Amino acid sequence: DAGITQSPRHKVTETGTPVTLRCHQTENHRYMYWYRQDPGHGLRLIHYSYGVKDTDKGEVSDGYSVSRSKTEDFLLTLESATSSQTSVYFCAISERGSYGYTFGSGTRLTVV
Amino acid sequence: SQKIEQNSEALNIQEGKTATLTCNYTNYSPAYLQWYRQDPGRGPVFLLLIRENEKEKRKERLKVTFDTTLKQSLFHITASQPADSATYLCALDISLSSNTGKLIFGQGTTLQVKP
Numbered sequence: 001d002a003g004i005t006q007s008p009r010h011k012v013t014e015t016g017t018p019v020t021l022r023c024h025q026t027e028n029h030r031y032m033y034w035y036r037q038d039p040g041h042g043l044r045l046i047h048y049s050y051g052v053k054d055t056d057k058g059e060v061s062d063g064y065s066v067s068r069s070k071t072e073d074f075l076l077t078l079e080s081a082t083s084s085q086t087s088v089y090f091c092a093i094s095e096r097g098s099y100g101y102t103f104g105s106g107t108r109l110t111v112v
Numbered sequence: 113s114q115k116i117e118q119n120s121e122a123l124n125i126q127e128g129k130t131a132t133l134t135c136n137y138t139n140y141s142p143a144y145l146q147w148y149r150q151d152p153g154r155g156p157v158f159l160l161l162i163r164e165n166e167k168e169k170r171k172e173r174l175k176v177t178f179d180t181t182l183k184q185s186l187f188h189i190t191a192s193q194p195a196d197s198a199t200y201l202c203a204l205d206i207s208l209s210s211n212t213g214k215l216i217f218g219q220g221t222t223l224q225v226k227p
Contacts, residue, residue, distance in 0.1 A: 031213050042219035090155050094213045103155030
């Protein structure tokens with residue numbers, strides 16, 4: 001999607017290894033979010049950021065950490081990957097909290 | 113906890129007809145509600161936002177209603193086309209006064225428009 005990119009697009013990793021997913025935006029939006037999408041659960045919020053170095057937890061934050069040292073980058077780290085973290089991860093951005101989101105294309109992560 | 117329900121079964125309609133999708137929620141009073149479209153293998157795309165003080169919103173062939181008493185939103189696509197086939201997601205803002213835009217999503221309804 002224009003203005004927001006996620007990397008990598010696909011990743012296979014082993015249980016117990018740390019993994020970092022990157023979200024990069026060129027829109028200078030204040031708000032950034034990480035969601036995971038799983039069959040039967042829909043999209044669930046992991047962490048979000050409302051400014052540089054300002055982050056907070058979502059509903060499924062256990063096992064994940066985030067960092068935002070620059071407006072344009074929001075990193076999601078799986079500290080020690082588990083098979084239950086196999087999922088599609090989406091990053092989203094928003095200019096203001098009450099505006100619609102723009103989503104990235106997603107990262108498909110498989111933990112074996 | 114907040115709960116959002118959308119039609120769990122796929123909706124199949126004939127081209128040219130109006131598709132109506134339902135979003136019901138409980139245990140919350142959102143300031144606004146959003147609808148997204150998601151195609152297979154892609155991220156959701158924002159379609160419409162409706163605020164609690166708005167009964168109806170339109171955008172081209174799309175219409176959304178919001179009934180805060182019934183805790184329900186209806187999403188209509190008029191003159192539907194096969195290209196409208198996708199999964200449609202309803203989302204509620206749960207950030208309250210912080211305006212951080214924390215959304216919770218329904219699981220979506222898959223719409224199939226047949227020619």
